[in-house]
Amino acid sequence: MSKIRVGIVGYGNLGRGVELAIKQNPDTELVAVFTRRQPESINLITEGVPVYSIDSAEEHKDEIDVMILCGGSAKDLPEQGPKFASIFNTVDSFDTHAKIPQYFEAVDTAAKKSGKVSIISVGWDPGMFSILRLYGECILPEGKGYTFWGKGVSQGHSDAVRRVEGVADAKQYTIPIDSALEAVRKGLNPQLTTRQKHIRECFVVAKEGADKAKIESEIKNMPDYFADYDTIVHFISQEELDREHSGMPHGGFVFRTGKTGNNGENSHVVEYSIKLDSNPEFTASILVAYARAAYRLSKEKVSGAKTVFDIPPSYLSPKSSIEIITEFL
Amino acid sequence: MSKIRVGIVGYGNLGRGVELAIKQNPDTELVAVFTRRQPESINLITEGVPVYSIDSAEEHKDEIDVMILCGGSAKDLPEQGPKFASIFNTVDSFDTHAKIPQYFEAVDTAAKKSGKVSIISVGWDPGMFSILRLYGECILPEGKGYTFWGKGVSQGHSDAVRRVEGVADAKQYTIPIDSALEAVRKGLNPQLTTRQKHIRECFVVAKEGADKAKIESEIKNMPDYFADYDTIVHFISQEELDREHSGMPHGGFVFRTGKTGNNGENSHVVEYSIKLDSNPEFTASILVAYARAAYRLSKEKVSGAKTVFDIPPSYLSPKSSIEIITEFL
Numbered sequence: 001m002s003k004i005r006v007g008i009v010g011y012g013n014l015g016r017g018v019e020l021a022i023k024q025n026p027d028t029e030l031v032a033v034f035t036r037r038q039p040e041s042i043n044l045i046t047e048g049v050p051v052y053s054i055d056s057a058e059e060h061k062d063e064i065d066v067m068i069l070c071g072g073s074a075k076d077l078p079e080q081g082p083k084f085a086s087i088f089n090t091v092d093s094f095d096t097h098a099k100i101p102q103y104f105e106a107v108d109t110a111a112k113k114s115g116k117v118s119i120i121s122v123g124w125d126p127g128m129f130s131i132l133r134l135y136g137e138c139i140l141p142e143g144k145g146y147t148f149w150g151k152g153v154s155q156g157h158s159d160a161v162r163r164v165e166g167v168a169d170a171k172q173y174t175i176p177i178d179s180a181l182e183a184v185r186k187g188l189n190p191q192l193t194t195r196q197k198h199i200r201e202c203f204v205v206a207k208e209g210a211d212k213a214k215i216e217s218e219i220k221n222m223p224d225y226f227a228d229y230d231t232i233v234h235f236i237s238q239e240e241l242d243r244e245h246s247g248m249p250h251g252g253f254v255f256r257t258g259k260t261g262n263n264g265e266n267s268h269v270v271e272y273s274i275k276l277d278s279n280p281e282f283t284a285s286i287l288v289a290y291a292r293a294a295y296r297l298s299k300e301k302v303s304g305a306k307t308v309f310d311i312p313p314s315y316l317s318p319k320s321s322i323e324i325i326t327e328f329l
Numbered sequence: 330m331s332k333i334r335v336g337i338v339g340y341g342n343l344g345r346g347v348e349l350a351i352k353q354n355p356d357t358e359l360v361a362v363f364t365r366r367q368p369e370s371i372n373l374i375t376e377g378v379p380v381y382s383i384d385s386a387e388e389h390k391d392e393i394d395v396m397i398l399c400g401g402s403a404k405d406l407p408e409q410g411p412k413f414a415s416i417f418n419t420v421d422s423f424d425t426h427a428k429i430p431q432y433f434e435a436v437d438t439a440a441k442k443s444g445k446v447s448i449i450s451v452g453w454d455p456g457m458f459s460i461l462r463l464y465g466e467c468i469l470p471e472g473k474g475y476t477f478w479g480k481g482v483s484q485g486h487s488d489a490v491r492r493v494e495g496v497a498d499a500k501q502y503t504i505p506i507d508s509a510l511e512a513v514r515k516g517l518n519p520q521l522t523t524r525q526k527h528i529r530e531c532f533v534v535a536k537e538g539a540d541k542a543k544i545e546s547e548i549k550n551m552p553d554y555f556a557d558y559d560t561i562v563h564f565i566s567q568e569e570l571d572r573e574h575s576g577m578p579h580g581g582f583v584f585r586t587g588k589t590g591n592n593g594e595n596s597h598v599v600e601y602s603i604k605l606d607s608n609p610e611f612t613a614s615i616l617v618a619y620a621r622a623a624y625r626l627s628k629e630k631v632s633g634a635k636t637v638f639d640i641p642p643s644y645l646s647p648k649s650s651i652e653i654i655t656e657f658l
Contacts, residue, residue, distance in 0.1 A: 017589070020590060021589065130658045131464075131642050135460075135645065138618040138621075140614060141614075260346070260614055266606035268605045274597065277597060281589035309642045309653050309658070312640055313463050313464060313640075317467050321639075326429075326430060328462045329638070
């Protein structure tokens with residue numbers, strides 16, 4: 001059986017995660033990595049796989065079944081998504097929620113024109129969490145959905161702290177509030193404000209001589225990022241930050257609570273949760289499973305942009321329909 | 330917009346649950362119930378809906394878009410599944426795991442011949458749990474899956490206890506063992522025997538003068554049903570049974586634990602759990618969501634037997650693709 005030939009665009013944490021995930025999926029193989037950096041400067045984990053300049057990608061279009069786009073949502077994907085969809089089947093993890101509809105449109109137009117298929121916004125949120133939110137509403141239409149994130153490192157919030165004057169380095173953890181989780185889990189259907197759902201904990205390395213009180217106040221009052229939350233700020237050394245906070249753990253919860261019966265007399269609680277040692281590696285594993293789906297859809301001559309909602313669960317598996325029925329149903 | 334016209338075959342707990350679920354889904358309407366009992370003896374909750382003899386179903390084939398089969402898996406569905414698939418689009422909750430492949434074949438043959446679509450084995454297990462088991466393996470291929478059931482009433486085990494000589498009535502609860510759940514949740518990947526996963530608790534009403542010690546021993550040593558478990562037997566009055574144990578609560582857990590990284594250095598735990606006041610009403614809600622999918626597939630001229638693995642999540646929702654993206658992605 002021939003393997004699904006996968007290319008990776010962008011070799012950061014996510015790209016490396018995809019490389020590792022491909023090793024766990026024997027029906028896939030990594031055939032090339034594309035980078036904006038000097039290709040010679042990149043050392044892959046996999047031996048014998050070439051690294052090319054991103055500008056030469058089109059020359060390799062017949063060697064690659066699915067390209068997994070591992071760039072960032074802010075700057076890379078808005079341009080790369082449509083561009084690569086005009087040449088390759090693609091999978092990406094575009095996660096700027098508010099801009100997904102316009103991103104979908106741009107990728108869809110490009111993919112329909114090229115006859116390729118692109119699955120966008122794949123990962124755990126957007127991704128698995130989105131699927132669970134949808135299933136939740138469909139199976140308990142009279143109910144309420146909740147999503148909590150963490151405990152985990154938020155890259156965006158860590159970046160925001162690092163931009164504060166006097167900050168040398170920082171990590172920010174998003175932490176769901178236990179009492180809120182418990183109220184939801186009990187089916188109490190609480191109305192929760194932003195402040196009641198999560199707290200934010202920052203570990204900050206201050207530059208020498210910096211005004212710590214000022215840094216703390218600036219963080220805590222930062223609009224959008226921190227002002228609506230209870231925020232805890234710890235000042236620690238660079239050494240401690242590197243030693244204790246270098247990982248990329250994350251996690252979260254999706255709940256659906258709802259009622260059935262003639263008078264809503266029966267309550268039901270559905271809970272999905274994840275606890276991850278490595279956010280990028282888990283996301284990467286999901287991307288590779290959806291690359292399999294993209295490959296299969298492409299074989300069926302499907303084209304255009306798709307989301308996780310469009311993909312039958314069986315398309316993620318290398319197993320046959322009868323194997324899946326026997327092992328999982 | 331015209332509604333999806335649903336028929337119900339079999340008006341027991343599940344059939345009544347489907348009737349109630351249809352009321353929660355405004356794009357569906359109940360058009361008829363079919364029964365093996367005297368139609369006049371059935372009182373529906375919904376006013377103005379006719380009840381017919383099951384033998385007259387075919388006469389109503391142009392009035393019904395999807396027939397939801399609410400009979401039992403042991404005796405009703407093996408015959409009704411293929412029979413109704415030869416006339417209607419159908420959804421059922423066939424749950425005899427070992428016989429699903431042969432049931433699938435029989436329904437598939439009938440549905441392909443009639444040009445109808447039949448989604449089999451829908452509910453929470455088989456059903457949502459099956460989907461979560463499959464997603465789990467696809468996104469964490471190097472890992473381990475666990476399913477626990479309960480705390481909840483097992484109909485089959487309650488029936489088995491009621492068949493013991495000297496038993497007037499009984500209810501059996503399946504209860505997952507907390508320490509086993511915790512070990513899995515911690516990512517310890519325990520090897521668990523049947524006895525280590527669940528306990529079984531029986532509430533038994535003995536007939537007057539019956540030998541309770543003998544009943545207890547017979548239950549505890551019953552092969553397949555109880556012998557491999559730690560079983561607790563309580564003798565109570567019929568009054569107490571009716572008062573305290575008349576509900577049909579259930580629940581359960583699906584876990585996937587797995588490792589990623591170059592040397593499996595990162596662990597991940599995915600947990601899905603449900604806690605239900607009414608097992609049949611929750612199952613019924615899922616059946617109605619999949620009836621929507623069957624209707625849509627049928628409009629696309631798809632025919633044959635399908636399982637939950639074949640159905641894209643979006644097909645369960647009455648919302649448009651862009652609404653789903655905006656609200657859930």
